[in-house]
Amino acid sequence: MESTAAPGEHIARLVRAHPGRKTLMPLIEVQNLVKHYGDVRAVDDLSFGVESGTITGFLGPNGSGKTTTLRALLGLLTPTSGTATIGGRSYRALAAPLRQVGAMLEAAAHPSRSARNHLRILSAEASVPRTRVEEMLRLVELDGAADRRVGGFSLGMRQRLGLAGALIGDPGILVLDEPSNGLDPEGIRWLRDFLRSLAAEGRTILLSSHVLAEVAQTVDDVVVISSGRVVAQAPLDQLTSRTSQPIRVRSAQPEALAAALRAGGLEALHDDGDAITVTGASQQAVAQLAFDHGVVVYEITAEASSLEDVFFTLTNAAPEEALR
Amino acid sequence: MIALIHAQIVQLRTLRSTYLVAGALVALVALITGVTMSEAGGADLHTENQLREPLVASAGIMVAVVMAIFAATRVAGEYRHATIAQRVLAAPQRPRFVGATLLTHATLAALVTAAAFTAGVLIAAPMLASKDLSTGLAGAELAQVGAAVVLAGTTFALLGASVGFLTRSQAPAVVIVFAVFFAEKLFGPVLGPASDYLPYALLNSLLELDGPLSVGVAAIVLTTTAAVLSCLAALLAARRDVI
Numbered sequence: 054m055e056s057t058a059a060p061g062e063h064i065a066r067l068v069r070a071h072p073g074r075k076t077l078m079p080l081i082e083v084q085n086l087v088k089h090y091g092d093v094r095a096v097d098d099l100s101f102g103v104e105s106g107t108i109t110g111f112l113g114p115n116g117s118g119k120t121t122t123l124r125a126l127l128g129l130l131t132p133t134s135g136t137a138t139i140g141g142r143s144y145r146a147l148a149a150p151l152r153q154v155g156a157m158l159e160a161a162a163h164p165s166r167s168a169r170n171h172l173r174i175l176s177a178e179a180s181v182p183r184t185r186v187e188e189m190l191r192l193v194e195l196d197g198a199a200d201r202r203v204g205g206f207s208l209g210m211r212q213r214l215g216l217a218g219a220l221i222g223d224p225g226i227l228v229l230d231e232p233s234n235g236l237d238p239e240g241i242r243w244l245r246d247f248l249r250s251l252a253a254e255g256r257t258i259l260l261s262s263h264v265l266a267e268v269a270q271t272v273d274d275v276v277v278i279s280s281g282r283v284v285a286q287a288p289l290d291q292l293t294s295r296t297s298q299p300i301r302v303r304s305a306q307p308e309a310l311a312a313a314l315r316a317g318g319l320e321a322l323h324d325d326g327d328a329i330t331v332t333g334a335s336q337q338a339v340a341q342l343a344f345d346h347g348v349v350v351y352e353i354t355a356e357a358s359s360l361e362d363v364f365f366t367l368t369n370a371a372p373e374e375a376l377r
Numbered sequence: 378m379i380a381l382i383h384a385q386i387v388q389l390r391t392l393r394s395t396y397l398v399a400g401a402l403v404a405l406v407a408l409i410t411g412v413t414m415s416e417a418g419g420a421d422l423h424t425e426n427q428l429r430e431p432l433v434a435s436a437g438i439m440v441a442v443v444m445a446i447f448a449a450t451r452v453a454g455e456y457r458h459a460t461i462a463q464r465v466l467a468a469p470q471r472p473r474f475v476g477a478t479l480l481t482h483a484t485l486a487a488l489v490t491a492a493a494f495t496a497g498v499l500i501a502a503p504m505l506a507s508k509d510l511s512t513g514l515a516g517a518e519l520a521q522v523g524a525a526v527v528l529a530g531t532t533f534a535l536l537g538a539s540v541g542f543l544t545r546s547q548a549p550a551v552v553i554v555f556a557v558f559f560a561e562k563l564f565g566p567v568l569g570p571a572s573d574y575l576p577y578a579l580l581n582s583l584l585e586l587d588g589p590l591s592v593g594v595a596a597i598v599l600t601t602t603a604a605v606l607s608c609l610a611a612l613l614a615a616r617r618d619v620i
Contacts, residue, residue: 124462124618124619124620127466128465128466128469129462129465129466129618129619129620130618130619130620131616131618144466144469145469145470146469147469150466150467150469151466151467154466156462156466158462159459159462161458161459161460161462161463162458162460163392163454163458163460164458165392165393165394166391166392167391170387170391173387173391174384174387174388174391175384175463175467177380177383177384177387178380178381178384178463178464178467178468179380179467180380218463
């Protein structure tokens with residue numbers, strides 16, 4: 054139980070401080086967004102930003118307001134209050150939206166239409182040449198199924214078609230809602246590499262997902278929401294590094310090391326063998342104490358928490374608690 | 378707007394049902410005209426007005442109603458298949474998307490009704506000529522009746538597409554198209570002269586079949602009704618959330 058309390062404190066600090074990247078202007082900016090459905094407050098004073106050229110994971114439990122937020126950002130919903138802008142403008146104010154922002158909200162397509170024809174419609178709407186359709190079919194590896202009806206596609210194929218549709222206008226910004234939904238492990242790996250290649254081209258990607266392990270391997274930054282409110286926003290590595298988590302130290306002189314650490318006011322638990330677990334200190338502090346007492350140390354490891362640990366810690370707590 | 382209309386045309390062209398419905402309607406009008414004209418010369422089918430009626434009714438009323446249902450189901454189908462979000466993302470100024478959709482369906486209906494009417498006329502003329510009969514449709518009169526038939530199809534397609542936007546669901550949209558017809562029959566006598574301005578009554582007047590209004594008045598009222606409903610559809614589509 055102790056191991057779940059500590060990361061919450063650390064994340065809360067990150068949320069308060071909003072460290073790093075403060076100098077950059079967010080490309081996507083959601084400010085004090087509120088959306089009510091009758092008495093239900095789906096999104097509750099939500100604010101976050103997405104910086105240019107990053108992949109940002111947008112995480113939250115079912116019903117936390119992820120899809121509502123993305124739809125508000127894309128002008129599909131009218132917020133009760135607050136704003137959601139892309140490059141400082143609302144989606145509805147974009148001159149050529151499909152060539153600026155690509156979106157995949159669900160892998161929707163008419164079941165009787167072929168993949169090629171589905172993309173032809175989108176290419177016409179985006180005013181891009183028809184050759185772009187063939188390029189996209191090749192890019193998502195659907196060129197072999199281009200003339201098959203979408204109704205006969207697997208969920209993975211539909212997701213890839215959705216991605217092709219989002220990219221038809223060659224946009225610099227992608228907004229993807231659960232793109233890994235229904236993908237098998239091979240598909241998830243394909244998606245990860247695909248998104249990475251898109252980010253390498255300088256595109257900005259905001260993706261919501263509930264497959265945390267997948268997000269952890271894909272994103273640069275993370276926004277976690279719960280009950281319609283942001284409970285954390287930080288670069289992924291900062292969110293998952295837990296300086297207050299136990300540090301594992303291995304030494305040829307474990308008893309001497311434990312004594313030195315206790316003398317320094319740290320909690321040190323001598324495990325079996327040559328390992329000691331230290332809590333409440335940084336790696337630097339442990340190394341300095343060992344050095345000061347002339348104890349040889351050959352491993353100091355601060356265990357990073359997984360994104361899943363962080364997610365559950367944050368979303369199981371009330372927003373106020375997580376922020377405290 | 379041109380891109381949106383182009384996309385709408387691609388949408389219509391890339392589903393077989395478009396060709397099936399259009400082809401079936403033209404074939405059906407041709408069949409009805411052919412079968413009816415084969416019986417021409419009988420006691421109830423020898424005057425010009427009697428001979429015109431099956432041609433105008435099939436090309437005007439039948440095609441108009443089917444095109445209304447077609448437009449309604451296609452528009453509501455965007456909501457059913459959740460593709461409406463893609464359409465709205467392409468045209469965040471939603472009235473433009475609604476306008477492009479309405480315009481495309483109206484144009485398709487105009488083409489189909491024109492083709493059906495032409496097919497009927499081309500079949501009827503030689504059959505009646507062989508019996509020394511005629512519909513009397515020639516020159517300006519043919520153009521006027523043809524225009525009325527096309528206007529019937531166009532306005533009903535607009536009404537159907539608007540109903541599709543308003544209901545956002547295929548089944549209710551189709552039910553409404555039929556329900557209006559039966560409601561007019563049921564409640565028309567109760568409404569008195571006001572019932573002359575209901576859609577199906579206007580259609581009859583426009584096509585000079587049974588309606589009490591002049592063709593001009595019927596055309597104006599029907600066009601205004603379609604325009605008002607189209608504006609309402611655009612207004613609501615702009616305001617409603619796409620969930």
